[in-house]
Amino acid sequence: MNDYSEKGLLPAGLADMLPPAAAREARINRTLMDVFAANGYQQVKPPLIEFEEHLLEGAGAALASKMFRVMDPVSHRMMGIRTDMTLQIARVATTRMKRDPRPLRLSYSGQVLRVHGTQLRPERQFAQAGVELIGSKATAADVELILLAKEALDALGVTRYSIDLTLPxxxxxxxxxxxxxxxxxxxxxxxxxxxxxxxxxxxxxxxxxxxxxxxxxxxxxxxxxxxxxxxxxxxxxxxxxxxxxxxxxxxxxxxxxxxxxxxxxEYRGFEYQTGLSFTVFARGVRGELGRGGRYQLVDGEPASGFTLFLDSLMRAVPRQKSEDRLYVPFGFDRKAALKLRQEGWKTVAGLAAETDIAAEARRLQCGQYLTPEGVTKLS
Known part of the structure; x- marks a missing residue:
């Protein structure tokens, strides 16, 4: 196929994330995971795809219509691509981490895929990050999670948000x-x-x-x-x-x-919740920033957690100034460039001699360039 415009066409609800958006999402994700870790939540990483019956077990049945399914050519069993990571964390807690001390605090982040988008979230693939607190019925667990969501949003600089509580x-x-x-x-x-x-x-x-x-x-x-x-x-x-x-x-x-x-x-979106639940909204931002609540594992163990949606967060998190991209002309000392990176600069190295260093820096979307006198900011 030689039609490059056709090659760039993707199915509805799927999109390439380009610079600088991809870096911005990664930065948001790192901030969230750092806040979760600081509060004692240990990160787990379940697979993107697993046996269909495991994803649909218990409360997962409510998500059956949203799931992509494929046949595993190795086991000849139907497999499903996850539509939500919460139920995978529940599976981990009841199997691989069944004997770990409770309350069990776990965090996660990753991509999910759904058959259909919604009016508020037409994207069919998006990133989630969240936590699960497993093994406690105490109201203190609900309070901890809501305050953790607040701490995470505050760390990202999100303002004018509210938490809507409900009892499904x-x-x-x-x-x-x-x-x-x-x-x-x-x-x-x-x-x-x-x-x-x-x-x-x-x-x-x-x-x-x-x-x-x-x-x-x-x-x-x-x-x-x-x-x-x-x-x-x-x-x-x-x-x-x-x-x-x-x-x-x-x-x-x-x-x-x-x-x-x-x-x-309110109960739509909380079909498998068994107690206090909540949704996070921000003024002027399409779609909810996240949601969470109480539920039960398949063995009856109490659990509660929340998920934040990174596509919505990117609409709510204040945009930072452009990255500190520093153009380093061809032939500049490599050890000196390494020191600049260690100081926090993001260097873009020239690969051939330039006649106009400032013009080359501007062409490569750098805000500064290096001269023998030091760092010079583009006007």
């Missing part, structure tokens, strides 16, 4: 406590998630009143909790709200500046 199991608990038919309960949960007030008002009391109350409760944490307190929830649902109040109180004490909102009825 609240409506099922409420419906069970009221003895509501499971089909009716599922439809009500769907209507609440879509903020369909007209449909919610069509249910019988007290279900309709409680659902409308949950719908109106969404908003800033303090007003949302006050609204939830006014609802006569069944015992199991009320216990979830009390746990949420404890988490909010601890977060406010530890990070008074953290902006918290609550949407008690």
């Amino acid at each position: 199991t609240l409506v099922p608990s409420l419906a069970e406590g009221l003895g509501i038919d499971p089909v009716v309960a599922a439809n009500a949960r769907e209507a609440l998630d879509h903020k369909d007030a007209a449909s919610l008002e069509g249910y019988d009391a007290p279900l309709a009143d409680l659902l409308i109350g949950l719908l109106k409760a969404a908003g800033p944490a303090e007003s949302a909790l006050a609204a939830l307190d006014r609802l006569a929830l069944p015992a199991a649902a009320a216990a979830q709200v009390e746990a949420l109040k404890d988490v909010v109180a601890e977060l406010k004490a530890a990070a008074p500046d953290l902006q918290l909102t609550i949407d008690p009825g």
